Amino acid sequence: MQNDLVISLDGMGGDNAPQVVVEGAYLAWRKYPQAKFIIFGDENKIRSLIKKYAGLEAVMEVRHTPDRVKSEDKPSFALRNGRNSSMRLAIDAVGRGEANCVVSAGNTGALMAMAKFVLKVLPGVTRPAIATYMPTKVSGHGVVMLDLGANVEGDPKNLLEFGVLGGVFSREILKIANPRIGLLNIGSEAAKGHEMVKGASELFATAAHLPGKYIGFVEGSDINSGTVDVVVTDGFTGNVTLKVIEGTVKLIKSLFKQAFRSSWMMKVGFLLCLPGILVALPAVIKLIKRIDTRSYNGASMMGLKGLCIKSHGGTDGVGFANAIGVAADMALIKFNEKVAHELKELGIGEKGLEIKAKKTMSQA
Amino acid sequence: MQNDLVISLDGMGGDNAPQVVVEGAYLAWRKYPQAKFIIFGDENKIRSLIKKYAGLEAVMEVRHTPDRVKSEDKPSFALRNGRNSSMRLAIDAVGRGEANCVVSAGNTGALMAMAKFVLKVLPGVTRPAIATYMPTKVSGHGVVMLDLGANVEGDPKNLLEFGVLGGVFSREILKIANPRIGLLNIGSEAAKGHEMVKGASELFATAAHLPGKYIGFVEGSDINSGTVDVVVTDGFTGNVTLKVIEGTVKLIKSLFKQAFRSSWMMKVGFLLCLPGILVALPAVIKLIKRIDTRSYNGASMMGLKGLCIKSHGGTDGVGFANAIGVAADMALIKFNEKVAHELKELGIGEKGLEIKAKKTMSQA
Numbered sequence: 001m002q003n004d005l006v007i008s009l010d011g012m013g014g015d016n017a018p019q020v021v022v023e024g025a026y027l028a029w030r031k032y033p034q035a036k037f038i039i040f041g042d043e044n045k046i047r048s049l050i051k052k053y054a055g056l057e058a059v060m061e062v063r064h065t066p067d068r069v070k071s072e073d074k075p076s077f078a079l080r081n082g083r084n085s086s087m088r089l090a091i092d093a094v095g096r097g098e099a100n101c102v103v104s105a106g107n108t109g110a111l112m113a114m115a116k117f118v119l120k121v122l123p124g125v126t127r128p129a130i131a132t133y134m135p136t137k138v139s140g141h142g143v144v145m146l147d148l149g150a151n152v153e154g155d156p157k158n159l160l161e162f163g164v165l166g167g168v169f170s171r172e173i174l175k176i177a178n179p180r181i182g183l184l185n186i187g188s189e190a191a192k193g194h195e196m197v198k199g200a201s202e203l204f205a206t207a208a209h210l211p212g213k214y215i216g217f218v219e220g221s222d223i224n225s226g227t228v229d230v231v232v233t234d235g236f237t238g239n240v241t242l243k244v245i246e247g248t249v250k251l252i253k254s255l256f257k258q259a260f261r262s263s264w265m266m267k268v269g270f271l272l273c274l275p276g277i278l279v280a281l282p283a284v285i286k287l288i289k290r291i292d293t294r295s296y297n298g299a300s301m302m303g304l305k306g307l308c309i310k311s312h313g314g315t316d317g318v319g320f321a322n323a324i325g326v327a328a329d330m331a332l333i334k335f336n337e338k339v340a341h342e343l344k345e346l347g348i349g350e351k352g353l354e355i356k357a358k359k360t361m362s363q364a
Numbered sequence: 365m366q367n368d369l370v371i372s373l374d375g376m377g378g379d380n381a382p383q384v385v386v387e388g389a390y391l392a393w394r395k396y397p398q399a400k401f402i403i404f405g406d407e408n409k410i411r412s413l414i415k416k417y418a419g420l421e422a423v424m425e426v427r428h429t430p431d432r433v434k435s436e437d438k439p440s441f442a443l444r445n446g447r448n449s450s451m452r453l454a455i456d457a458v459g460r461g462e463a464n465c466v467v468s469a470g471n472t473g474a475l476m477a478m479a480k481f482v483l484k485v486l487p488g489v490t491r492p493a494i495a496t497y498m499p500t501k502v503s504g505h506g507v508v509m510l511d512l513g514a515n516v517e518g519d520p521k522n523l524l525e526f527g528v529l530g531g532v533f534s535r536e537i538l539k540i541a542n543p544r545i546g547l548l549n550i551g552s553e554a555a556k557g558h559e560m561v562k563g564a565s566e567l568f569a570t571a572a573h574l575p576g577k578y579i580g581f582v583e584g585s586d587i588n589s590g591t592v593d594v595v596v597t598d599g600f601t602g603n604v605t606l607k608v609i610e611g612t613v614k615l616i617k618s619l620f621k622q623a624f625r626s627s628w629m630m631k632v633g634f635l636l637c638l639p640g641i642l643v644a645l646p647a648v649i650k651l652i653k654r655i656d657t658r659s660y661n662g663a664s665m666m667g668l669k670g671l672c673i674k675s676h677g678g679t680d681g682v683g684f685a686n687a688i689g690v691a692a693d694m695a696l697i698k699f700n701e702k703v704a705h706e707l708k709e710l711g712i713g714e715k716g717l718e719i720k721a722k723k724t725m726s727q728a
Binding site: 074135136137139184185186191192193194195219220221222223224225233235236237240241242243244245246247248249250251252254255256258259260262263265266268269270271272273275276277278279280281282283284286290291 | 655
């Protein structure tokens, strides 16, 4: 498996599995021709889908299982009863070293619980985190945010580790040379916020080494402003934040739709606009691509010994292919080796925290 | 002052004071003809502005002060050194009972600190909160959210009190008959979230009386969905959330502008669209009004013995008039009397918490 790229797929996770999984794999394979796939799930269904895509059969191995994790299953239930589920078997393939990474569009809580149980936490990392990347005002310049809910409580040291994980992702995957790492807070002044962010800020500011540059506190309005590359926060705030962004986008879409539906003038106006829209089409398509959530699909479960990517459950083939792309990129750049190196430089060895301070520290 | 409506104005707060303050007062006066104003600030500047608005001079008293709180002043500094500032004097007028409410577009932290110091906390309320209202997907149906940053830490009891404050606002100001009160969390299941929200949920679920109906946990994507009327959260999460909403709206605006600027096709397309836009104009204007942040201007500092409203610093006359409208509405419905009544029903007397439980409670 040294120079191979083997991607393990939960064939039954997500709203439109296995169709979306197979189509996504095909699209990803066009971009990563060296990729091979192992897909777990209903063999008959999957085989008949694979046949639709020329050449896919040769690079995709199907392993049958009738079991799947349901979207409403609690993580603890899935962990106990889902040993033969497509999700669990797909993770097991990474645990055994048969695949470089796993991608699932299934139940997030179950995926996190199973991945943590099977893959175990990376040496030096106290808690894993879920990270995603999003567009910013600056074209082609994404921002990574974590933790998005792997943990509900935490301490300053967790946030420092999240900064390392996010920094490596920004630098290696989003190709940002010296990522600006910021801590999410309610103001940019040092005195703002609760004890956890203040403590974390001191750890960041005195850290001997970081995969990027610590820029201090950032606010909710900075996340997509292009002024910060890695937004570090606790899992509670991060999860709320991510859903608030989704909710705001939905609200704006909904208001436009309502205005359109409720008014014949809007409809006539739109028809009159058609020639103009046609002229502007290439620019409109470019804009839509930039705000298309499918382009940002693929949240990483970081800090585990194996690579595990969560796709949005409701995405389509294009979106799932992007999630596979994140997994492939992380595998190809050997994400975990880079993280281990950064943690070592920072002074977090396998034994845990012995942070090399560059200044005196008053913070425990 | 019994049946009067006297509004105290910080004439020098905000980016475009005193112009915006005077214009806003004029626009508000058209809607509330019974209103009288006391405005604090640079007398010469203010008087020359007042003259521009027919009839305003008769209902607006100017009190001169050369001092003002700067936007960069720390709350503690403003509290010590701003005793003659326009902001402080405007609050003092409410403290003395000369005015029913105060409106300022100045420094939020200083306003909160001064208002808390001068007006004091309402009996039965442990901590004041900042609340705002926002549009939802449902036309004409706003949502109120609090705390937005008056506190950085808190406990379950604070959140319960915030629910009472927000519930009264939703029912009395937004005219929602039986407001649905939800606690912001990272999932809707009872087991989700940290100890504070779980404890608060138990307090809400067992409370003998609420100005509305407790509907359990809500997520970030529910805030503007129209499925919840009062979103209760701690000041840290609330502040981040509010700024994330602002940031997301800005991001979308910016992406549209960029697409437009960077492409001649978009410009030509837009020109070709003009007849269509003209036909759709009334519907477009209605849409713009619904998403216009000015329509939602005016954050309330709730839980104080006097009414204090914060306007956005960068708003215009229309926005400032809306903030005055919130203050006027809260004064006219006697917001604090309603809150006191609700707290008493709930069992929170002047002595503090003795919550009447309707079920057995295992939570302290």
